[in-house]
Amino acid sequence: MPLCPARSLRAVLRSRLGSLLVIAVASSAVLAPATAGAATxxxxxxxxxxxxxxxVSEPGGPPGVIALLRNGKQTRVLRAGVADLATGRKPQATDHMRIASTAKAFSGAVALSLVDRGALGLDDTLRERLPRLPHAWGQVTLRQLLNHTSGLPDYSEDPEFTAVISADPRHHFDSRHLLDYVADEPLRFRPGSRYEYSNSDNIAVALMAEAVTGAPYEALLRRLVYRPLGLRDTSLPQGYRLPEPYLHGYDMSDPASPQDVSELVSASGAWASGGMVSTPADMTRFIRAYASGAPLYGKDVVREQRRWIEGASQPAGPGRNKAGLGIFRYSTRCGVVLGHTGNFPGYTQLVAATPDGRRSLTFSITSQISATSDPARLERLRAIQENFVCALLRDER
Structure with a gap:
């Protein structure tokens, strides 16, 4: 079935970025069949x-899925469908992709590494570190930002922000001033009193890291995360382009005519909250280290990171979810893994690992699936992800 010529994307990009984008996307390529990956x-x-x-093959299903299950030094790769509907190319572990809100785990890694070094404290407040932000937000702590109990209003839900993105999805935002969109709003609740997922939290985390180091957040990512873990294909861009090769992300609101939205939106509007690009291979390296803490930070910080509260990632991960500092606990019928989820126009992500980091799952999908857009499909996805976690935990090799 062909990819339709230019048409409006209807309700395509309703995500945690908060925007409803309605634009025309032109294409005349041919849709390759969703063939299964070899069960080798x-x-x-x-x-x-x-x-x-x-x-993948059900109506409205994502064009592609790739999952990496790693146990010690052994990696199994399962894939279905294609990375690119126009060419039929299969997904690869080295394909670039938008990692959506799993980028929040990277801001957690930067912040907790600085806590480990004594440059930041978990009880440091916005008033102390970022006095330019509204006085009413001043009592919010780094800990509350990392576990989403801050009460900060979510900039990505602000009408002015969503209007800008709707008019120009590739608009270049000043990432360090995204919180200005909600600077006139009070806190939504008393800090620490309850859980509420907010994209503003991780913008503030990155700004606190910059304030105490004098270094750009992008440089801190390179110094504290990429280099120690050997991540060569992970970056935080400002534009809308993706490095080649990449997993193409699609809007599947009309299954008969999928629309390629891989390069539809500028990453500058998500920044530390969801703008990163990586590969399944790099994400596997990252989550093994992040879940265990080593070599990023020591056991004292890990203990603080794992002070669990009620709260789910967005979208919810497999099993029962609880929130820690920049990480979530997924309690499945087979055991516990720690990680993060995310979705972004064209992409849905899960990365998880056992608390010792030995076993991990990276599960990447080339369409956006959320409780808002397709709750039934999300529940099917969570059930599949739980089965993958069980396979990972039961692997005795």
Missing amino acids: GPAKDRTLQDQIDRF
Whole structure:
């Protein structure tokens, strides 16, 4: 079936970025069939392969899925569908992709590394570190930003912000002034009194890191995260372009005519909250280190990071969710993994690992699936992800 010529994207990009984008996207390429990836792994992987094959082939399903299951030094890669509907190319572990709100785990890694070094404290307040921000927000602490109990209003839900993105999805924002959109708003609740996921939290985390180091957040990512972990294909861009090769992300609101939205939106409007680009291979390296803490920070910081409260990632991860500092606890029927989820126009992500970092799952999808856009499909996805977690935890190799 062909990719339709120019048409309006209807309600395509309603995400945690808060925007409803309605634009025309032109294409005349041919849609390749959603063929299954070869089940070349152990026999027990075939059930998992069947599940993602069915998920891709159902009406409105994502064009592609790639999952990396790592146990020690062994990695199994399962994939279904394609990375690019125009060419039929298969997803690869080295394909670039938008990692959505899993970028919040990177801001957590930067902040907790600075806590470990004594440059930041978890009880440091916005008034102390970022006095330019509204006085009414001053009592909010770094800890509350990291576990989403700050009460900060979400800039991505602000009408002025969404109007700018709706008019020009590739608009270049001043990322360090995204909180200005809600600077005239009070806190939504008393800091620390309850959980509420907010994209503003991680913008403030990055700004606090810059304030205490005098270095740009992008440089801190390179120094504190990329280099120690050997991440060569991870970046925080400002524009809308993706490095080649990449997993193409699609709007599937009309299954008969998918629209490529990979390069639709400028990353500058998400920045530390969701603007990063990486690969499944790099994300596997990252989550193994981030879940365990080593070599990013020590055991004292890990203990603070794992003070769990009630709260779910967006979208919810597999099993029962609880929130820590820049990380979530996913309690499945087979055991516990720690990680983060995210979605962005064209992409849905899950990265998770056992608390010791030995076993990990990176699960990437090339369409946006959320409780708002398609709750039934999200529940099917969570069930599949839980089955992958069970396979990971039961692997005795």
